[in-house]
């Protein structure tokens with residue numbers, strides 16, 4: 001391999017790679033999502049030579065696409081069509097500079113203390129209470145300007161949710177988000193053309209580059225170089241954006257390796273690297289999601305559904321019951337996909353789109369577990385997961401509560417989206433059927449973009465893959481930073497928590513490196 | 514004897530799957546004429562003319578839309594979606610349309626038969642069949658409702674936004690391009706951030 005090393009503070013893109021190459025660094029970070037970006041920034045700021053590797057390309061506003069299908073095909077893994085087997089569920093995961101932050105809705109939520117208390121007691125984690133993490137949450141929040149969504153960018157879609165919750169005495173609140181100067185264009189999912197969302201590609205990553213971090217995009221890491229208790233770097237190939245065709249080989253030698261490739265990719269990388277860091281047998285196991293169910297409500301008047309923060313109001317009132325409620329923006333055409341029927345009946349319903357809002361619930365399905373396994377000659381994993389019957393009941397309950405909130409907010413009808421039940425419900429009484437419906441998993445239309453636990457943190461090396469600082473048990477210099485290290489699903493949106501954990505990890509790494 | 518039966522079946526299968534599709538002259542990156550015919554037939558059945566929307570499914574060039582979508586999908590997913598189209602086109606052998614000729618391929622059915630077939634998929638007791646219909650509808654609805662004319666008629670067109678340039682925009686070239694293609698025009702947003710105002714409009718690329 002020849003050396004065609006990048007320069008400090010440089011970003012490399014697909015067209016920059018003309019041959020095989022090698023690099024050296026103090027720390028190599030694999031994956032530029034929220035976790036990897038925070039680690040890269042903190043270490044670069046501390047003066048270390050950092051190489052941040054990302055498989056996807058950087059996107060600028062000209063590259064964003066309004067069309068849902070095409071946008072997902074460009075920014076997400078497996079063209080946006082990745083799904084689980086067992087219980088079928090689409091799962092959304094990014095492949096781009098900034099990872100999930102480029103196409104997520106910027107919700108930044110700190111889980112309440114009881115979540116961490118469960119983590120501590122069940123997984124022998126002595127230093128991972130909410131109080132332990134608060135300074136790290138604060139640091140990330142300050143960096144990204146995280147603040148509650150102001151009233152003037154809420155729009156009717158979000159405010160009606162508050163109105164419905166108020167009428168029922170359910171606590172709700174504006175969502176904290178990592179945005180600066182958002183005007184409520186609601187386009188978070190396809191990339192923020194207004195450049196208000198502080199996704200990693202425009203926040204942490206450029207700042208890391210100012211401190212000398214080298215950012216190598218369009219590189220697919222295919223293996224971790226391991227030598228006993230130590231690892232020596234990573235290797236892989238250049239990959240063409242979108243087509244996924246691989247070409248030149250590369251190797252980055254580093255004293256420290258941080259895997260932040262996401263909860264699905266990191267276990268696959270370990271499995272493909274000779275089953276690295278798996279003395280516990282837990283790599284790729286314990287997979288959990290927050291499956292989401294969306295309910296649509298049609299109001300008597302137009303509610304200007306495209307205006308307002310993407311997901312700007314929420315209720316944490318049901319967290320202990322196992323679900324969280326949120327508002328949701330959807331491109332009109334994607335919203336239309338919720339409409340039941342075919343032919344004239346369907347087209348007629350499209351006319352209701354200006355009066356339709358969509359709200360969703362994410363469920364903490366602790367009982368529903370799965371696995372992630374490497375596929376032969378591919379880094380796309382086989383994902384097996386089964387929705388537990390008790391968790392299905394929790395999801396149905398969340399749908400019922402959303403229907404109640406819609407009616408309390410003045411909706412004239414609700415589309416619960418539950419197979420085997422009426423497409424539309426016109427009153428609270430009709431919605432009562434949701435209370436005791438004998439639901440099966442095939443009746444639910446669900447999807448998830450929150451994934452956890454495949455390299456879980458555990459105080460006991462026999463039961464987990466990493467310790468509280470994210471270091472792989474049994475290794476001196478191999479770390480994992482992504483949401484795979486969560487010991488259990490956090491019940492709220494995970495981005496802020498994975499960044500807080502990454503911030504803590506980076507601080508301990510700074511001392512060691 | 515069995516040989517003759519097998520050959521006859523093979524001829525019938527080839528005829529059903531490949532032959533008899535009219536050439537429309539449309540040029541596609543991915544779609545074959547048989548897929549174009551199926552998509553056109555499904556679009557006409559799903560989205561008939563209606564006073565609320567200016568375009569019917571038949572007029573919205575949904576085969577063209579599906580072709581653009583398929584072209585950006587990875588190979589495995591592209592194959593799966595094409596298999597979905599083929600499934601609908603030929604599942605009439607298992608779940609035929611009502612009346613005479615109900616076993617013909619979907620695109621050769623009468624309009625009311627096609628609608629009936631789609632209704633059967635929708636109300637099927639098999640969750641997998643309902644899921645397949647949802648997948649097909651999702652692709653076509655995104656193309657149909659997302660069509661600029663449909664959005665304009667519903668007054669739901671995307672905002673007109675002139676993206677401000679942030680520092681990072683001076684770092685990243687267009688995807689697939691070289692760094693010397695980064696536009697140097699404009700200044701990076703400095704100081705207090707101000708996103709641009711939202712204006713009703715439609716300035717994103719046509720689908």
Ligand SMILES: Cc1cc2nc3c(=O)[nH]c(=O)nc-3n(C[C@H](O)[C@H](O)[C@H](O)COP(=O)(O)OP(=O)(O)OC[C@H]3O[C@@H](n4cnc5c(N)ncnc54)[C@H](O)[C@@H]3O)c2cc1C
Nearest residue numbers: 031033035055099100104107221262449482483493494495
């Ligand atoms: C549509 C959507 C909406 C969401 N909304 C919210 C929200 O509002 N709030 C919230 O808290 N969370 C939200 N999430 C979830 C949140 O974005 C993720 O939990 C978060 O991005 C996880 O960060 P991560 O660093 O663990 O992994 P990721 O963000 O997945 O980043 C991993 C990165 O590693 C790269 N990578 C993977 N494999 C390789 C390899 N072999 N070589 C090189 N690079 C590789 C990937 O391309 C990716 O960029 C949303 C997610 C999605 C998809």
